[in-house]
Structures are given as C-alpha cells and as structure tokens.
Amino acid sequence: MLVDRSPSNLTSREPLLKILRDGLRPGQQEIADWQGGRLAVSAVPGAGKSTGMAVAAALAIARHQLHTKRQLVVVTFTRSAAANIKSKIRDYLKTLMLPQGGFVVHTLHGLAWSIARSYPELSGLNPDSVLITPNQSHRLIRNSVEQWIGLNPSLYQQLLEGRQFDGEETERLRRQAVLRTEVLPALADTVIREAKSSGLMPQDLRDQSYQVADGSILTIAAGLYEQYQLQLKSRNSIDYDEMVLGALRVLENPSVRSRWQTQVFAVFEDEAQDSSPLQTQLLELLATDPNHAENHQNLVRVGDPNQAINSTFTPADPVFFRQFCQQCSDDDRLAEMNQAGRSSPVIIDAANFVLTWVNRHYSKVSTDEALTESATPFRSQAIHPVAFDDPQTDANPLPIGLGLEIYTPEDVYKTVELIGQRSLTLFTEDSNAQAAVLVRTNEQGRFVTRELKRWHGEDLNVFEVGQRDRQSHIPAEILSLLQFLDRPHSPDHLKAALLVLVGRRLIPTQDLNALVTFPEQFLYPAPLDPPQSPQVREASHYCVSLLRARLELPLYQLISFLAYTLNYDQTELATANKLSERIMQQTTENSLGAMLETLSEIVNSEKFEPVEAEDDDRYTRPSQLTVITMHKAKGLDWDTVFIPFLHENMIPGSLYVPPQAKFLGDFTLSEVARAQIRAIVHENLIPDIETAWKRAEYLKTAEEFRLLYVAMTRAKRLLWMSAAKRAPFSWNKSENLDDRKPCPLIPALKAQFPGSVIDDDVEF
Numbered sequence: 051m052l053v054d055r056s057p058s059n060l061t062s063r064e065p066l067l068k069i070l071r072d073g074l075r076p077g078q079q080e081i082a083d084w085q086g087g088r089l090a091v092s093a094v095p096g097a098g099k100s101t102g103m104a105v106a107a108a109l110a111i112a113r114h115q116l117h118t119k120r121q122l123v124v125v126t127f128t129r130s131a132a133a134n135i136k137s138k139i140r141d142y143l144k145t146l147m148l149p150q151g152g153f154v155v156h157t158l159h160g161l162a163w164s165i166a167r168s169y170p171e172l173s174g175l176n177p178d179s180v181l182i183t184p185n186q187s188h189r190l191i192r193n194s195v196e197q198w199i200g201l202n203p204s205l206y207q208q209l210l211e212g213r214q215f216d217g218e219e220t221e222r223l224r225r226q227a228v229l230r231t232e233v234l235p236a237l238a239d240t241v242i243r244e245a246k247s248s249g250l251m252p253q254d255l256r257d258q259s260y261q262v263a264d265g266s267i268l269t270i271a272a273g274l275y276e277q278y279q280l281q282l283k284s285r286n287s288i289d290y291d292e293m294v295l296g297a298l299r300v301l302e303n304p305s306v307r308s309r310w311q312t313q314v315f316a317v318f319e320d321e322a323q324d325s326s327p328l329q330t331q332l333l334e335l336l337a338t339d340p341n342h343a344e345n346h347q348n349l350v351r352v353g354d355p356n357q358a359i360n361s362t363f364t365p366a367d368p369v370f371f372r373q374f375c376q377q378c379s380d381d382d383r384l385a386e387m388n389q390a391g392r393s394s395p396v397i398i399d400a401a402n403f404v405l406t407w408v409n410r411h412y413s414k415v416s417t418d419e420a421l422t423e424s425a426t427p428f429r430s431q432a433i434h435p436v437a438f439d440d441p442q443t444d445a446n447p448l449p450i451g452l453g454l455e456i457y458t459p460e461d462v463y464k465t466v467e468l469i470g471q472r473s474l475t476l477f478t479e480d481s482n483a484q485a486a487v488l489v490r491t492n493e494q495g496r497f498v499t500r501e502l503k504r505w506h507g508e509d510l511n512v513f514e515v516g517q518r519d520r521q522s523h524i525p526a527e528i529l530s531l532l533q534f535l536d537r538p539h540s541p542d543h544l545k546a547a548l549l550v551l552v553g554r555r556l557i558p559t560q561d562l563n564a565l566v567t568f569p570e571q572f573l574y575p576a577p578l579d580p581p582q583s584p585q586v587r588e589a590s591h592y593c594v595s596l597l598r599a600r601l602e603l604p605l606y607q608l609i610s611f612l613a614y615t616l617n618y619d620q621t622e623l624a625t626a627n628k629l630s631e632r633i634m635q636q637t638t639e640n641s642l643g644a645m646l647e648t649l650s651e652i653v654n655s656e657k658f659e660p661v662e663a664e665d666d667d668r669y670t671r672p673s674q675l676t677v678i679t680m681h682k683a684k685g686l687d688w689d690t691v692f693i694p695f696l697h698e699n700m701i702p703g704s705l706y707v708p709p710q711a712k713f714l715g716d717f718t719l720s721e722v723a724r725a726q727i728r729a730i731v732h733e734n735l736i737p738d739i740e741t742a743w744k745r746a747e748y749l750k751t752a753e754e755f756r757l758l759y760v761a762m763t764r765a766k767r768l769l770w771m772s773a774a775k776r777a778p779f780s781w782n783k784s785e786n787l788d789d790r791k792p793c794p795l796i797p798a799l800k801a802q803f804p805g806s807v808i809d810d811d812v813e814f
C-alpha cells in the first residue's frame with residue numbers, strides 16, 4: 051500500500067481516529083490519549099487491556115507517523131498474547147489505511163535476544179548457544195553443586211553438622227544425600243533466578259553477605275551462582291536472564307544504544323506486573339529518547355498488580371509494578387481501567403469481596419518494616435461493571451444458574467461427580483457453552499480427569515491441559531523408539547517401543563510379553579514358524595518399517611520421521627523438531643549411540659521445554675470441559691468456571707520444611723535466601739534468618755490469594771466453588787481421605803452471599 055504521510059492526510063484521518071478512540075471505555079481512552087512520556091495503567095481483570103492497547107498503538111502510529119525506521123515496540127509476555135495483539139493492531143491500521151511498518155510486537159525475551167544476537171561481540175553471547183531453563187534437577191545445577199562442594203569443604207561440613215549431630219555414619223550419609231540432591235540444588239535454582247533477574251552478580255551477593263550477622267546462606271548462594279555461571283560458559287549455554295543481560299551489555303555501547311533508541315519511538319508493555327527489574331531496565335533504556343537532555347522515556351506499562359501470581363516461580367516481585375504505579379500516580383500519570391465487561395455482576399461482587407476481605411484480614415501481619423510496601427496482598431482497586439451503552443456486545447452477561455454457587459460436597463469424589471453432571475447439563479442446554487475446572491496443582495488435575503473419565507467415559511469431552519502441555523512424553527517416546535532401533539533384539543527395548551505404539555493407538559492392544567519373548571521370530575518370522583495372528587502381524591509390520599527407516603534415512607532425519615510415524619499433532623511435531631535440533635547440536639559424534647546418550651540425559655535429568663502452541667483457543671472450545679491449573683488459566687476466560695478443592699492447606703497453604711531437611715533448622719535455605727536477596731534489591735536491611743522466613747511466609751500467603759482472585763475472575767457467567775469435607779492429603783494416593791478445613795474465604799463468602807450457598811442435597 052502507498053504511504054501518504056503528508057500533514058493533510060493526517061488531518062483527513064482525524065475523524066477516523068476519533069471514531070476509534072470514542073469506541074473505547076474511559077480507562078481505555080486514557081491510553082489512547084497518551085501523547086508521550088511515562089504512563090502506568092492499572093487494569094482490573096476483563097477490562098479489555100488488549101483492545102485498549104491495540105487502539106492506542108494504532109493511534110500513536112497514526113499521530114506520530116511511525117514507520118519501519120521509527121517504530122512502536124509492543125512487548126507482551128507470551129507468544130500467543132503477542133500474536134493476538136499483533137493481529138488487532140494490524141486490523142486497526144487497515145481501518146486507518148496505514149502501512150504496517152510502524153510497529154513490532156515482541157515477547158520480552160524475543161526482543162532481548164534479537165538485540166543480543168545481532169552484536170555477539172558486545173553481548174558476549176554466541177548466537178548458536180543452547181538455551182536452557184534450569185530447574186533443580188538440571189545437569190548444570192547439579193554440576194554447580196558438586197563443584198561448589200569440592201571447593202568449599204569447611205562450609206559444607208558446617209551444613210552437614212547442622213543442628214544436633216553426633217557424628218554417626220549413617221546419619222552423615224543421609225544428610226549428605228539430602229544436601230547434594232535436594233537442599234543445595236533448590237538453593238542454587240532459587241538464588242540464580244532471583245539474583246540474576248535483578249541484575250545482581252555473584253560478587254554482589256558475596257559483598258552483601260558481610261552486611262548481615264549470619265551471612266552464611268548468602269555466601270553459599272554466591273558460591274553456587276558463581277559455579278553455575280562458569281558451567282553456562284563452558285557448555286556454550288545461556289538462560290533467559292543471560293539474554294537480557296546480553297542485550298543490556300550491547301546497549302552500553304553509546305552508538306549502538308543511540309541507534310536503537312532512535313529506532314524505537316516508544317515501548318508499550320503488557321502484563322507489566324510480571325516483569326523483573328532486569329527486564330524493566332531493558333525496556334526503560336529502549337524507551338529513552340536519545341535527543342532529550344533529561345532522561346525522557348516514552349513508556350506505557352499496562353498491568354494488573356492484583357494478578358501478580360508468578361513470584362514463586364519467576365522472581366517478578368509484585369512490588370515493582372505497584373511502585374511504578376505509585377511513582378506515575380505522584381506525577382499524575384496513572385490511568386486506571388476499572389470497568390470490566392467480562393463477568394456477570396454477582397461474579398464481580400464476589401471478586402471484589404475477596405479482595406477487600408483478604409486485605410482486611412491479611413494486611414500488616416507483621417511489624418516488619420520492609421513489608422510496608424507490600425503490606426496488603428492486593429492493591430485496592432475494585433472492578434466495576436461497564437456502562438449501559440458500552441460498545442462490547444454482551445458485556446456483563448446474564449448469569450447461568452445463580453452466577454455464584456458455593457458447594458460443600460461430602461468428599462472430593464462427590465465433588466467431581468457434581469462437576470461432571472453439571473457440565474453435561476450445561477453442554478446439553480447450549481452446545482456453545484465453554485467450561486473449565488481450575489485446580490491448584492497438576493496432581494489435582496489428573497485426579498479430576500481420571501474421575502470424570504470413570505464417571506462419564508466418552509460422553510464428556512475432557513481436555514486436560516497439564517498433561518498435553520508438558521509434552522514430556524515426547525522425549526521419552528522418541529527415546530524408546532530409538533533404543534529399539536539401536537538394539538531391536540533386546541526384549542526390553544522391543545517391549546518399550548511396542549508400548550509406545552499401543553499408547554498412540556497405532557497397533558492393537560495385546561499381550562506384549564508374548565511378542566517380545568522371541569524378538570527375532572516376531573520381527574522376521576521364518577516360513578516354518580507358527581503363523582502370526584492379524585494383530586501380531588500388524589505390530590510386526592510396524593516395527594519392521596521402523597527398522598527399515600533406520601537403514602534408509604540419515605540420522606538427522608530420524609527423529610522427525612519417528613514423530614510423523616507417531617501421528618503427533620502440529621505442536622508435538624514442532625517440539626520433536628526442536629528436540630532433534632537440540633540433540634544434533636549437543637552430539638559431537640554422528641552415531642546413533644551418541645544420539646541416544648544425549649537423549650537419555652535429557653530424559654533422565656532435564657526438563658525439555660516444549661514448543662508452546664500458538665492457538666489458545668484449544669483451551670476454550672465449546673462443549674469441552676478443560677481441566678487446567680489456576681496459573682495457566684491466567685489471561686483466559688470461560689462461561690462456567692469450576693474451582694473445587696478450596697482447602698486451607700492449599701490456599702493459602704503454608705511454607706513447608708521437609709522432615710529430612712530439618713537438621714538445618716525450621717526453615718528452608720532457598721526461601722531465606724530469596725527474602726534476603728529481595729531485601730538487597732529493594733535496598734532494605736538484609737533480614738536475619740527468622741525474619742526472612744516470616745517474610746517468605748507472608749509473600750506466599752499473599753500470592754496464593756491473588757491466585758484465587760485470578761481464578762475467580764476467569765468466569766463469565768457461572769462461578770462454581772467448592773470445599774469438600776473430606777480430601778486426600780496426597781493427591782497421588784487419593785483413596786485415603788481425611789477431614790479438611792476449608793480455605794478461610796469460603797465461610798466468609800458464604801456469609802456474604804447466603805443466596806449462593808447450595809445445600810448438600812440440592813443438585814442442579
């Protein structure tokens with residue numbers, strides 16, 4: 051399309067711009083009216099952040115006549131959110147008859163990597179590095195622990211002795227195992243993420259450890275972190291924080307920085323409550339105007355401080371976005387998006403009630419000064435229904451049933467039975483209805499899915515997100531098949547491969563033991579062997595065709611071939627390809643044996659990150675009951691949301707010290723280190739162990755309640771909540787039920803919404 055940037059054209063576009071802007075809600079209009087500078091937008095759930103941001107982006111592109119050399123950079127958290135907002139902005143630009151070059155949409159890490167990768171000499175990062183996401187059992191973390199132990203015998207000895215140690219040999223061995231395999235890997239994992247994402251280096255931690263009376267945990271933390279950095283380098287690997295650090299190093303160069311800053315007109319950030327200090331630093335730098343004497347930034351950060359639910363897993367601390375909102379508010383640069391059209395009014399009332407009730411009961415639980423900034427779990431911000439003339443069709447829809455329903459089933463089995471029956475009724479009445487069960491843990495999700503299958507079989511379409519998304523089956527399945535290709539006559543390998551084929555429903559279920567007793571006979575029956583049944587023949591043909599592929603295909607194509615053979619879907623295929631590339635990269639020798647070695651290591655020790663699906667809609671399909679964790683449900687919504695198992699031991703739960711680690715004290719090293727590092731980042735006094743542990747406990751409680759708030763605000767027309775009287779302690783042994791206390795919010799909600807309490811014997 052031809053681009054006309056003449057002023058007359060801009061004037062002629064004004065009426066169109068006005069129409070777009072007037073179609074927004076008051077809070078959305080405030081972003082659309084942004085002309086420059088810093089702006090914080092605190093938005094309630096369902097406020098229409100994406101729509102607001104997309105229109106604002108299109109208006110900014112039009113008003114400032116942006117183009118490929120001067121762009122608006124939109125940053126979101128996930129790739130699916132990026133795809134979504136990109137298509138919205140494109141549509142608005144089409145309406146305005148503007149070219150598409152004035153903006154780019156990135157995920158934060160995508161942006162950081164593109165900067166770091168283009169200047170390897172400045173970032174110090176090799177563009178071919180392997181990206182890893184370390185967790186406790188990751189090889190790199192385990193090696194860092196071993197290295198640290200070797201280099202710090204006396205600190206290690208102190209840990210071993212802990213409290214009350216009589217020098218007994220078996221006890222010493224037990225403690226060693228706990229330290230090596232649990233305590234120190236957990237500490238390393240937490241510390242690396244917390245410190246690194248805040249821009250702290252190992253030496254910073256070491257320097258700070260001298261400031262606190264008992265700084266030994268920080269000293270150990272610094273040592274582990276140091277070893278990890280060495281490991282990363284020697285293995286040509288990087289992690290996500292390294293990408294951001296690399297990008298920041300690139301931007302230290304004045305001429306490169308100025309080039310980027312000239313290219314970037316402004317940065318619009320979504321889900322800003324989830325950003326770490328390091329990420330924020332990067333965005334602030336890019337948003338800075340190089341031609342302005344003062345540090346002028348064109349930066350719009352949109353988020354909901356009350357949906358900050360990631361700090362246990364990522365070091366995004368809810369305090370940072372709240373602080374940003376506060377600073378902007380002081381300069382009169384805070385916009386609030388308080389109206390939301392997503393839910394029926396009673397659901398909004400329930401969410402608002404939760405927010406105020408929790409703030410009243412859980413604020414200032416401690417006299418600890420450092421908590422004052424986050425002294426309430428929630429920022430006080432109520433959700434309001436939209437105005438009667440709101441442009442959103444079907445805003446604040448009519449409720450289904452009572453809109454809010456609270457149940458107290460006998461036990462967790464009865465709970466699932468109620469959910470199953472209700473879903474069937476909903477889907478029978480309206481085949482477009484969407485529904486989801488939101489659970490706190492993956493184990494609960496597995497329990498719900500299993501029980502629903504047991505009750506309803508194929509009658510109810512259940513989609514368990516946890517299982518499919520982990521995709522952990524992929525490396526394991528490929529490994530089984532490759533092992534078989536390597537040694538087809540091993541009964542164990544043959545059996546494992548057949549199990550995979552049966553599991554994928556490629557060959558009929560049958561007595562596999564009978565097939566694997568004589569592998570040669572099964573694979574290549576001689577004329578005089580007893581004839582094979584059709585089922586056996588089918589299985590045999592499959593295996594032989596795999597073996598043929600092994601001979602005919604080059605090694606690098608083998609995994610992709612196996613993935614096709616296993617009938618993987620699009621996302622699974624992408625994951626298998628990623629796996630294949632990773633193995634090829636890590637394998638020095640071109641042989642099946644070397645490939646197997648690398649793959650076994652991945653399967654045994656590491657989490658392999660699957661490729662994320664782009665289409666979120668598979669979670670919200672009509673007539674499908676989606677089973678999903680509360681964390682993953684963020685950003686999505688359904689007509690009906692079931693939230694079962696609301697028990698006190700889960701929400702808010704409490705921090706847990708495993709009995710085997712109690713020899714170190716009544717706290718965990720990781721949580722204490724986390725609280726101490728946060729104090730360093732916030733420039734507070736570093737707390738002693740006891741205070742640090744209490745602080746960690748408070749942060750967890752606050753986060754659990756925010757998680758529940760996120761879950762509740764996913765419901766459009768029916769919010770179904772329950773706390774069963776009896777529940778298992780361990781969801782893997784769900785047959786042992788005990789009496790369970792409800793989450794303290796349940797009695798409070800019942801008292802506030804008596805009309806929503808459903809007696810045990812009433813069924814809809």
Ligand SMILES: Nc1ncnc2c1ncn2[C@@H]1O[C@H](COP(=O)(O)OP(=O)(O)OP(=O)(O)O)[C@@H](O)[C@H]1O
Pocket residue numbers: 073074075078093094095096097098099100101102391441442443685
């Ligand atoms: N101003 C508006 N006019 C018409 N429809 C709107 C408007 N704002 C939001 N909507 C509609 O409301 C729904 C949710 O909006 P949107 O996708 O922008 O929200 P979101 O960003 O996903 O929500 P959240 O605020 O929870 O992050 C969409 O169907 C969208 O079309």
